[in-house]
Amino acid sequence: xxxxxxxxxxxxxxxxxxxxxxxxxxxxxxxxxxxxxxxxxxxxxxxxxxxxxxxxxxxxxxxxxxxxxxxxxxxxxxxxxxxxxxxxxxxxxxxxxxxxxxxxxxxxxxxxxxxxxxxxxxxxxxxxxxxxxxxxxxxxxxxxxxxxxxxxxxxxxxxxxxxxxxxxxxxxxxxxxxxxxxxxxxxxxxxxxxxxxxxxxxxxxxxxxxxxxxxxxxxxxxxxxxxxxxxxxxxxxxxxxxxxxxxxxxxxxxxxxxxxxxxxxxxxxxxxxxxxxxxxxxxxxxxxxxxx
Amino acid sequence: xxxxxxxxxxxxxxxxxxxxxxxxxxxxxxxxxxxxxxxxxxxxxxxxxxxxxxxxxxxxxxxxxxxxxxxxxxxxxxxxxxxxxxxxxxxxxxxxxxxxxxxxxxxxxxxxxxxxxxxxxxxxxxxxxxxxxxxxxxxxxxxxxxxxxxxxxxxxxxxxxxxxxxxxxxxxxxxxxxxxxxxxxxxxxxxxxxxxxxxxxxxxxxxxxxxxxxxxxxxxxxxxxxxxxxxxxxxxxxxxxxxxxxxxxxxxxxxxxxxxxxxxxxxxxxxxxxxxxxxxxxxxxxxxxxxxxxxxxxxxxxxxxxxxxxxxxxxxxxxxxxxxxxxxxxxxxxxxxxxxxxxxxxxxxxxxxxxxxxxxxxxxxxxxxxxxxxxxxxxxxxxxxxxxxxxxxxxxxxxxxxxxxxx
Numbered sequence: 001x002x003x004x005x006x007x008x009x010x011x012x013x014x015x016x017x018x019x020x021x022x023x024x025x026x027x028x029x030x031x032x033x034x035x036x037x038x039x040x041x042x043x044x045x046x047x048x049x050x051x052x053x054x055x056x057x058x059x060x061x062x063x064x065x066x067x068x069x070x071x072x073x074x075x076x077x078x079x080x081x082x083x084x085x086x087x088x089x090x091x092x093x094x095x096x097x098x099x100x101x102x103x104x105x106x107x108x109x110x111x112x113x114x115x116x117x118x119x120x121x122x123x124x125x126x127x128x129x130x131x132x133x134x135x136x137x138x139x140x141x142x143x144x145x146x147x148x149x150x151x152x153x154x155x156x157x158x159x160x161x162x163x164x165x166x167x168x169x170x171x172x173x174x175x176x177x178x179x180x181x182x183x184x185x186x187x188x189x190x191x192x193x194x195x196x197x198x199x200x201x202x203x204x205x206x207x208x209x210x211x212x213x214x215x216x217x218x219x220x221x222x223x224x225x226x227x228x229x230x231x232x233x234x235x236x237x238x239x240x241x242x243x244x245x246x247x248x249x250x251x252x253x254x255x256x257x258x259x260x261x262x263x264x265x266x267x268x269x270x271x272x273x274x275x276x277x278x279x280x281x282x283x284x285x286x287x288x289x290x291x292x
Numbered sequence: 293x294x295x296x297x298x299x300x301x302x303x304x305x306x307x308x309x310x311x312x313x314x315x316x317x318x319x320x321x322x323x324x325x326x327x328x329x330x331x332x333x334x335x336x337x338x339x340x341x342x343x344x345x346x347x348x349x350x351x352x353x354x355x356x357x358x359x360x361x362x363x364x365x366x367x368x369x370x371x372x373x374x375x376x377x378x379x380x381x382x383x384x385x386x387x388x389x390x391x392x393x394x395x396x397x398x399x400x401x402x403x404x405x406x407x408x409x410x411x412x413x414x415x416x417x418x419x420x421x422x423x424x425x426x427x428x429x430x431x432x433x434x435x436x437x438x439x440x441x442x443x444x445x446x447x448x449x450x451x452x453x454x455x456x457x458x459x460x461x462x463x464x465x466x467x468x469x470x471x472x473x474x475x476x477x478x479x480x481x482x483x484x485x486x487x488x489x490x491x492x493x494x495x496x497x498x499x500x501x502x503x504x505x506x507x508x509x510x511x512x513x514x515x516x517x518x519x520x521x522x523x524x525x526x527x528x529x530x531x532x533x534x535x536x537x538x539x540x541x542x543x544x545x546x547x548x549x550x551x552x553x554x555x556x557x558x559x560x561x562x563x564x565x566x567x568x569x570x571x572x573x574x575x576x577x578x579x580x581x582x583x584x585x586x587x588x589x590x591x592x593x594x595x596x597x598x599x600x601x602x603x604x605x606x607x608x609x610x611x612x613x614x615x616x617x618x619x620x621x622x623x624x625x626x627x628x629x630x631x632x633x634x635x636x637x638x639x640x641x642x643x644x645x646x647x648x649x650x651x652x653x654x655x656x657x658x659x660x661x662x663x664x665x666x667x668x669x670x671x672x673x674x675x676x677x678x679x680x681x682x683x684x685x686x687x688x689x690x691x692x693x694x695x696x697x698x699x
Contacts, residue, residue, distance in 0.1 A: 003540050006565075008534040118553045122585040129564060136565050211529045213557055213585050221527060253533040262495055262523040262533045 002134040008250070008255045013141040013210070015150035017247020020203040021244045023155060023232065024196035026241040029230070031172045031192040032033030033092065034084060037099040040195045040223020041106035046072045046204025047121070047214040048114065050256075054122040061124045064148070068205045069198035076197025085186065092167070103223075110266050111217035118215045121208035137139060144206050152242045156271025158195065159238060168192055172236070221265070228272045243283065293428055308581045329421025335437030336413045341389040343378075343648050345370070346408035346417040346438075347428055347640060354398025358421035358627050362443055363391065365631035366418055366637035368619055376620075381646040387639065394420055398428035404452060405429035409436035416440065416638045418652045421627060423447040434461045436557040437611075440635055441465055445489025451676040463657045463676045467636045467665065469499055472597040473506030473549065475682035475698045479595070480545060480572055481514040483684075483696060492534060494550035495523040503549035503574050519543050524554060531558045532565065533638035539567045551576040563590035570595065572684075583690030594687040600629045600667045601683045601695035612666040626667075633665035655661045669699070 021043060028036045046068040049200050051066060053059040080140045085103050087095045128139045161167040167188045170178040179185050207222075225248055233244025248268055275282060312406070313532040338344060347366050350359030356640045377384040385610065390412045395400035401420050407416045409432065417433060417440040420426045426442035427450055433440050442464045444452060452654040481484050489511060494500030506564075508518055519541040522534045536556070546562070548555050548571055555577040562571075575598040583591040602623050604615060617626040624632070640663055641656025642648050660672040668681035 006536045007533055010530075010536060014530050014532070117513060118464060118581065118585065120581075123587070127564060129566075132423075138564060207529070211557055212560060212587065213553065215553075218525070218529070252530075256522075256533040257537050259520065259522070259537060261492075262535075265525070 001047050003257075006043075007253050009135065009141060011135050011250035011253035013144050013249075014253060015246035016128050016144050017203055017207055017222065017245075017246050018229045019245025020148050020151060020199050021151060021222055022229035022241040022245040023238065024199040024228040025226050026233070026235055026238070027155070027159070027168075027192055027195040028090035028136055030236045031168055032080075032084070032088075032189050034095050035227070036193075036196070037096075037223065038079060038082075038102040038106055039196065039200055040219030040221075040226070041103050041110075042072050042075055043200040043204040043207070043218035044110065044214070044216060044217070045075055045106065046201030047208040047218065048110065048204075049201065050205035050208050051119060051121055051214060061143075061205075064124070065202055065205050068201040071200075072200055072201025072204070073198035076193035079197075080190060085189075087141065096123040103219075104206060104292045107220070112146070114216065116216055118213050120214050123209070123212065123215055125209065140210050144210060147202065147206060148242075151202060151216075154239065155166075155199070156238050159287075164188070164191055166182060183292065228268055231272060231282055232275050234282025237284035239280070239285030242283055320575065327336070331673075333484050335654070336409065337640075337647075337649035338385070338415060338608050341383055343380075343385050344390065344412060345386050345413035345635065346387050346412060346413045347391040347442075348394050348401060348404050348408065348419040348425075349391070349418050349427060350396040350419075350421055351391075351393035354394045355422050359393075359396070359419070361627035362419060362631035364380070364616075364620055365443075365624065365628035365633075366391075366635055368616060368628075368634035369632045371541050371560075371619075373614065373635070373639060378643060380643050380648055382471050385642075385648060386608075387635070388632075391416055394425055394429075396422070396425065399426055401425035401428040402432050406432040407435070409433060409438045414438060415642070415648055415650045416441065416445075418631060418634045418638070422630075423450050426464075429496075430459055430676075430690075434459070435656075436650075438463070438650045439463060439605065439638075439657055440669065441657065442633040443634045444627055448677070456692060458675050461654060463637075464597055465630045465665070465675060465678060465680065466601050467668070467680055468503040468665050468677050469608075470506040471679075472682060473503040473508075474510040474619060476503075476547065476572050476574065476597050477507045477510035477514060477516070479597070479682075479684050479696065479698045480506050480547065481511060481516050483698070484545060484570055484572070484595070486545035486570065487515070488519050488544045489539055489547050489644060490538045490545075491519065491521040491547045491549075492531070492538065493523055493548070494526055494554060496525040496527075497550075499574075499576060500549045504547075504589065507547055524550070524558075526551065526552060529557060531561050535557065535567060536563050539565065543569060545570045545572060545616060548573045548577070550574075552582040553580040553585065556582045556591075559586035559590050559594065561622075563587075568593065572596065583687070586690075588690035591650060591690040592688050594665075594686050595683050596687075597682045597698070598626070599683065601624045601685050601692070603685065603692055603695035604683055604697065604699060605695070606666075608664060624666075629666045633667050633670070636665060637663060637670070668697070 001028050025039050049068045050064045054064050082097050129136050167183045169187045229244035229248040230241045233240030252264045255264045317407040323661040370389050375385045377386050392404045394404050421444050423445040426445040439461045444466050445464050446466050448468045451459050570593045573596040577596050641653045645652035645656045670678040670680045673679050681697050681699045682698040685692045
């Protein structure tokens with residue numbers, strides 16, 4: 001039983017990282033219909049921002065987290081404006097390939113600038129482990145969980161209860177109609193990228209703090225897993241993406257707990273295939289009727 | 293300072309294998325064109341009182357740092373031998389080195405070997421450092437009948453032909469990677485006295501899987517028990533759930549064959565969840581980065597097998613450290629010590645056979661037994677792989693504070 005709860009905590013802390021990334025993936029996809037494969041690399045940028053500001057500017061954890069969100073938000077806006085905006089009316093696959101290109105550009109650009117060495121993240125918060133009847137939980141795990149929850153709720157608030165959020169929802173429903181209603185499409189898409197990338201930046205700092213190891217290719221696998229989480233939860237649903245992230249984290253943990261550590265990545269990708277075959281809309285997704 | 297330098301060497305050392313693997317293909321393709329015209333399968337024989345040794349090393353190019361380090365070891369060994377000379381078959385000989393740069397290129401490594409064998413009449417070759425370049429020089433030396441000792445060619449295929457036969461003229465001074473697993477099992481069982489072990493291995497590299505196999509086999513043979521074997525892949529960051537499973541099995545110790553990036557994280561996460569048992573690994577974790585990633589406090593009770601340690605208290609090593617430092621003003625590295633041993637191995641082989649000729653040295657190397665080098669006691673097996681002692685370095689609070697020798 002003790003082991004079960006320990007694994008549950010392991011799964012939730014891993015899942016909250018996927019959830020943060022999946023949220024960013026999801027809102028960008030929901031609004032611009034673009035699979036932003038560079039999302040995982042923006043998360044890497046966030047981790048490096050945290051690394052440099054904490055080491056050289058002596059930022060505290062909160063300052064590093066917030067500035068990382070701002071900087072990554074800006075990076076997202078720039079990426080969108082430079083790489084994706086010119087292709088908005090091009091075939092979908094052109095934008096997809098561009099996204100892969102941006103991802104390679106960020107990974108290799110960072111490898112060139114900061115070398116591909118693994119770095120240890122400065123430990124601004126001293127690790128403390130609480131022992132709850134044999135179940136260990138660290139303060140950093142708690143911080144990750146709480147930050148994820150706050151950011152998810154914040155995002156839900158923005159999307160559902162603000163004017164910007166309403167604009168985003170309408171753009172997601174119909175580009176042309178929204179623009180006829182006087183919504184500035186470019187502006188709205190920029191804000192979407194800013195929000196999504198800011199979440200990735202936060203995840204980057206949190207992951208750096210949690211695992212104490214960052215490198216330019218760190219965004220690859222989590223990025224793909226977050227994509228699976230977003231599909232699992234249902235593209236277009238905020239709670240869905242968050243739940244999807246937690247489920248993927250728990251699934252990976254369960255597979256390892258059962259002793260199949262070699263198959264944990266395989267398990268995640270099998271979920272992707274099954275979901276796409278059986279429940280293409282995801283757990284919380286809206287059924288979409290394609291009108292001809 | 294010592295620590296950093298040492299770690300760097302090990303890191304570079306591992307990197308050399310990567311280069312080796314990557315260039316293996318082109319090595320095979322390129323050796324063909326560089327084979328020399330003249331060939332005398334009879335080999336070379338010394339006609340005066342010199343032992344002519346060819347030194348075919350990467351002195352420039354992508355892996356120049358290994359070649360430069362090995363050159364220092366070779367030069368020091370020759371200088372030591374020449375102080376008094378060496379008596380072989382009633383005559384006193386001196387070592388004459390022919391040092392050539394193979395430019396970290398497979399084709400140059402092959403042509404340098406041919407040129408030294410045919411024009412310089414060398415009786416044996418030391419080098420190249422990386423497996424790929426060492427392999428590239430085999431064909432020409434075989435044609436000329438001249439044996440070679442690759443100081444740091446660790447890839448197991450190096451001493452074998454494609455059809456699995458032993459390359460008659462290729463020898464090495466280092467042990468092959470999986471050999472460490474065997475010795476780690478011995479160390480775990482006999483020195484640390486741990487009888488039940490959990491393995492968490494990198495299954496994305498031959499390095500990790502090879503070590504796991506040889507460790508498990510030997511540990512079971514000794515009477516130990518492997519409670520569970522779990523795997524990870526290079527690039528993984530979260531090991532909490534696997535470690536929780538392992539912790540539930542209550543092992544006495546962990547065996548972690550992999551590289552420092554992941555092992556560092558495993559150490560951190562294991563210690564944070566209160567899994568404080570001793571950890572044993574292989575030379576892939578020998579890097580100062582290990583302690584940085586794991587956190588100094590967590591890098592305690594950690595052991596890993598390696599080729600050479602400056603912390604060793606073996607009399608040969610202590611003496612070598614002193615003379616090396618006096619000559620170069622720095623600590624020797626794994627590369628320089630293996631190259632140093634290579635020269636002595638060749639001289640020892642000639643001494644044993646009582647003749648300074650390629651064929652005698654080939655015979656002598658193939659039957660080398662209990663040769664005492666600074667990197668351990670070497671006995672050559674039928675596949676030309678040294679069976680030798682392994683050094684185990686112990687880490688406490690992120691610092692290497694002790695070295696053991698596993699005979």
